[in-house]
Amino acid sequence: METIEKSVEIINDLIEINNDRADGFQKALKDLEGGDSDLKSLFEEYSSQSRQFSQELTALAAQHGGDTETGNSVSGTLHRAWIDVKALFTGSDRKAILAECERGEDAIKKAYREALAEGVLPAEAITLIAKQAQAIGQSHDRIKALRDSAQ
Secondary structure, three states, X not given: OHHHHHHHHHXXXXXXXXXXHHHHHHHHHHHOOOOOHHHHHHHHHHHHHHHHHHHHHHHHHHHOOOOOOOOOOHHHHHHHHHHHHHHHHHOOOHHHHHHXXXXXXXXXXXXXXXXXXXXXXXXXXXXXXXXXXXXXXXXXXXXXXXXHHOO
16 A cells, blocks of 8 residues: 555646746746747647646556645745746846756656655556656757757
């Protein structure tokens, strides 16, 4: 029974961080300037991706009889508040926004890596979480490349 509870806890943590990620990209969308239409579509895509991941994880947690998380983590809320404060001092330029997005992507990559390393998830959870982790890794790499090329 403890393994199931621990699995649901891990899945709920991933739901929270995906909710954080979706909200973070929505926040970044609001900070973009008019000439950043490429980032707008990308941020919308990644926000939507995290909402989909949350739905998949919610179904997985329910399948194992657990209550599912619907909110955000405290650290994610603090990160978005930090973005607001930082924007006051650095402005909302492309490179600064991408740097903050990359920081968020680093956090979600770490959460997925730790979830998979726990060793308590059932096989179907590992398959889903590994697939999501791969997509998030690709998103991270794209954000990092865009940040590195920003002027």
